[in-house]
Amino acid sequence: MLTETKTIETRPQRIGRILRQAINGEEQDFTHGSIDRAIVLLSIPMILEMAMESLFAIVDAFFVAKIGVEAVATVGLTESVLTLVYSIAIGLSAAATAMVARRVGEGDRQAAAKAGAQVILIALVMSALIAVPGYIFAEDILRLMAHDESVSATGHQFTRLMLTANLPILLLWMLNGIFRGAGDAATAMRALWIANAVNIVLCPLFIFGIGPFPELGVLGSGVATTIGRSTGVVYQLWNLFQVGKIVRLRLAMLRPQWDIIGTLLKLSAGSTGQYLIASASWIFMISILGQISKEVTAGYTIAIRIVIFALLPAWGMANAAATLVGQNLGAGHPERAEKSAWRAGFFNMIFLAFVGLFCLIAAPFLIRLFTQEPEAVHAGSLALRILAGGYVFYGWGMILSQAINGAGDTRTPTILNFIFFWLVETPLAALLALYLDWGQTGVYWSIVIAESGMALAAMWVFRQGKWKTVKV
Secondary structure, rough: OOOHHHHHHHOOHHHHHHHHHHHHOOOOOOOOOOOHHHHHHHHHHHHHHHHHHHHHHHHHHHOOOOOOOHHHHHHHHHHHHHHHHHHHHHHHHHHHHHHHHHHHHHOOOOHHHHHHHHHHHHHHHHHHHHHHHHHHHHHHHHHHHHHHHHHHHHHHHHHHHHOOOHHHHHHHHHHHHHHHHHOOHHHHHHHHHHHHHHHHHHHHHHHHHHOOOOOOOOOHHHHHHHHHHHHHHHHHHHHHHHHHOOOOOOOOOOHHHHHHHHHHHHHHHHHHHHHHHHHHHHHHHHHHHOOOOOHHHHHHHHHHHHHHHHHHHHHHHHHHHHHHHHHHHHHHHHHHHHHHHHHHHHHHHHHHHHHHHHHHHHHHHHHOOOOOOOOHHHHHHHHHHHHOOHHHHHHHHHHHHHHHHHHHOHHHHHHHHHHHHHHHHHHHHHHHHHHOOOHHHHHHHHHHHHHHHHHHHHHHHHHHHHHHHOOO
């Protein structure tokens, strides 16, 4: 008599299988089954995607720091202006994720593809509106921000390039929003891998003029980054138009469909507003530090790059929560959507608690990886240690805000951003730093207080549950 033997999968084998599924991007139904498993399958590639996005900033800061303090300050000040571009890109990306996730959850992949095509049209128009004034006024913008002629003289070409060639920035974020909404986080992750690989190779070549490459200094960083991002965009478009694993676009879909465009712009208005509010506050923060010294600005710029590197992977988990909320609402499972967000928030809190502890301990070491200038090291270390005090709160806040965005309620997080960035953080920073003479310490503490308060407010709003009834 023959007996059938059943192979029992061990825990390490099960974990390995789930990791392989997440990295390979195997198509999954995230509206049924284990919520923890769904979070893992979505968040791993999204965390790696966000880590790759933040790696752009880290790589640029590392090589640019070899040029000098003026070059680092140029990159930091330009990035503070570019956050306006990122605001539009991230806002429209969130709108794309919400709409595509809802359509995929409803089982209408054709409608999801049509929404994705309209995202590309919006990106083209937005890019032109930013590029023209960016090219004309780049030097004036940098001079206004820097309060130091040496910075504007060194870096205005970098600023002009980054503002003019903004389309790869917009598309890289917005197209990945389509992939995230479809639940194809692995493709979004690979696009950032490719973009970063190109940037890492080209950055030192263009900055220092290695081999046949011209020595462009800080401008070389912008050239390398633009080429890298453009390469990632080509990969994204190939997947959307040729592969179409979950959502496949066709050229005919690129005709304007005003009803879809109107819905996307309505959704993105809130999301973009959130980041514009945050970005404007960020510009105000760095302008205060710019009045102290260029060394403090450079130290803070490096510290923020490290913070972004720590927080963007956490944003990956937040994007996973947004996808789960959108797809489960589309499938008619609002309670599962809510539970998914709370579970993701718990995991994110644990992760950022460890990150915060590491930053507290290793702050000077991390800053010295980029610069040895004593005042910059002191400023960067101080910023890292104070900002780390709010990491546990940030973990909850970013998850629940993105979950509400994923449901299509972009208005509520916008209101929270305005209250805590402009009615709390901005006046508090001015009060502490300028009027009470706390200097840079006042800026850092105002950020912690405002971000922590906003996280607590997001928890209260999410618990009310009004986001479950939003129509997309």
